[in-house]
Amino acid sequence: MMSVQYKLIKCNINGKDTETMVDVRASLTDMLRNDYSLTSVKKGCEVGECGACTVIIDGECYNSCIYLAIWAEGKKIRTLESLLGPNGELADIQQAFIDEAAVQCGFCTPGFIMTAVQLLETGKEYNKEELRKLLSGNMCRCTGYENILNAVEKTMLRRLGKL
Amino acid sequence: MYDIKALYEAESIQDAIKLRMDHPEALIIAGGSDVLIQMRDGELAGRELISIYMINEMRGITLDEEGSIRIGSLTSFSHITSDPIIQKYMNVLGQAVDMIGGPQVRNIGTIGGNTCNGVTSADSASTLFAWDALIEMTGPNGIRRIPIQEFYIKAGKVDLREGEIQTAILIPKEHYEGYQGYYIKYAMRNAMDIATTACSVSIKLSEDKKILDDVRIAYGVAGPIPLRAGISESAGKGKEISQGLIDIIGKTVLEDVKPRDSWRASKAFRQHLATELVQGCLIEAIKLSGGVI
Numbered sequence: 367m368m369s370v371q372y373k374l375i376k377c378n379i380n381g382k383d384t385e386t387m388v389d390v391r392a393s394l395t396d397m398l399r400n401d402y403s404l405t406s407v408k409k410g411c412e413v414g415e416c417g418a419c420t421v422i423i424d425g426e427c428y429n430s431c432i433y434l435a436i437w438a439e440g441k442k443i444r445t446l447e448s449l450l451g452p453n454g455e456l457a458d459i460q461q462a463f464i465d466e467a468a469v470q471c472g473f474c475t476p477g478f479i480m481t482a483v484q485l486l487e488t489g490k491e492y493n494k495e496e497l498r499k500l501l502s503g504n505m506c507r508c509t510g511y512e513n514i515l516n517a518v519e520k521t522m523l524r525r526l527g528k529l
Numbered sequence: 530m531y532d533i534k535a536l537y538e539a540e541s542i543q544d545a546i547k548l549r550m551d552h553p554e555a556l557i558i559a560g561g562s563d564v565l566i567q568m569r570d571g572e573l574a575g576r577e578l579i580s581i582y583m584i585n586e587m588r589g590i591t592l593d594e595e596g597s598i599r600i601g602s603l604t605s606f607s608h609i610t611s612d613p614i615i616q617k618y619m620n621v622l623g624q625a626v627d628m629i630g631g632p633q634v635r636n637i638g639t640i641g642g643n644t645c646n647g648v649t650s651a652d653s654a655s656t657l658f659a660w661d662a663l664i665e666m667t668g669p670n671g672i673r674r675i676p677i678q679e680f681y682i683k684a685g686k687v688d689l690r691e692g693e694i695q696t697a698i699l700i701p702k703e704h705y706e707g708y709q710g711y712y713i714k715y716a717m718r719n720a721m722d723i724a725t726t727a728c729s730v731s732i733k734l735s736e737d738k739k740i741l742d743d744v745r746i747a748y749g750v751a752g753p754i755p756l757r758a759g760i761s762e763s764a765g766k767g768k769e770i771s772q773g774l775i776d777i778i779g780k781t782v783l784e785d786v787k788p789r790d791s792w793r794a795s796k797a798f799r800q801h802l803a804t805e806l807v808q809g810c811l812i813e814a815i816k817l818s819g820g821v822i
Binding site for chain 1: 530719720
């Protein structure tokens with residue numbers, strides 16, 4: 367048996383500098399959920415296929431389930447909780463998911479929204495085909511994807527002043 | 530929580546070599562999109578790991594003093610696709626690695642990991658074979674570079690020796706200058722799938738765009754490791770471009786490929802794909818080079 371190894375990990379989570387001792391065997395999902403109570407980060411497949419655990423690290427989307435917690439050292443991490451407005455308001459992309467009925471059971475939603483946040487922040491206009499590809503790392507077993515695509519597309523067009 | 534026996538973190542290449550010497554049983558983990566999944570499966574459960582992920586000197590794409598394209602082994606797939614050097618000289622590699630998994634996987638997966646795990650389906654590998662890439666390894670005795678065809682020994686086994694880590698992949702100037710390439714991955718799904726069979730072709734045309742001065746054909750999942758179709762290349766090299774020539778090459782590849790039956794696809798289907806894919810790749814590569822068929 368190994369003796370448990372711990373490491374002090376300093377990083378910035380949702381705009382706040384933080385540090386915690388993590389077990390070196392932990393995934394970033396484990397750290398965000400257990401040490402920081404960020405439960406929007408869902409444990410789905412835990413093998414990097416479903417995208418339910420998607421978070422943004424230094425501006426890029428990652429499956430936090432296959433990202434070791436120790437790699438978070440020095441990184442800037444964003445989870446769905448970062449979208450919360452000062453008075454509890456929803457972000458435009460979250461509201462669009464509601465308006466378009468893009469949420470059914472809701473388990474995949476935080477991951478989808480974080481993937482959407484990254485692509486919306488590029489400020490580019492993508493066509494449906496490109497959006498499908500950009501969202502292809504997230505799986506939804508309820509909605510059939512069309513409403514999710516519509517929510518992302520409408521938010522993109524609204525932000526670009528085209529809707 | 531992963532079933533990791535012990536984890537050693539390398540902060541530099543030299544550090545990684547020392548850790549490799551001190552812990553010969555430990556596995557190297559780069560982005561982890563293979564290692565961690567196999568650990569979760571139980572296949573690699575309880576192993577020691579050496580993490581090289583934080584070694585930033587192994588990231589990025591540059592042109593070295595001889596004009597070779599140098600891709601640091603930890604460069605992620607998405608960074609390869611968006612890199613201006615790759616887009617200018619070897620766009621097909623960026624396109625090939627853009628077909629791996631999904632966006633999140635392409636942000637974590639590294640080209641070094643994709644080649645070091647020795648699998649035949651690696652989307653980067655067939656294109657690297659088709660461009661005669663060199664693999665650079667750094668170990669206790671310094672740096673060594675070998676052609677990628679020698680790097681692959683057998684399924685799951687590459688020529689990575691005691692204390693070594695793969696530090697870069699290089700494409701010498703004479704291997705990319707004047708070439709155009711095309712890659713086709715045939716898979717059951719458009720995303721999050723591995724190739725049933727894949728083909729990558731790179732060609733160089735004569736100045737009048739009528740002769741196939743050079744043709745390099747590589748396959749993934751047409752044998753236990755990625756392979757070059759040498760017999761077909763000889764059949765095409767130096768010949769005038771025509772639909773007839775493309776047909777001949779398409780038939781000849783059956784002498785080069787050695788696919789097998791697996792749960793993903795039958796041998797017969799893969800042979801059919803080998804013929805079809807090479808023709809599609811040739812036609813597209815000829816068009817990209819400004820030739821006509």
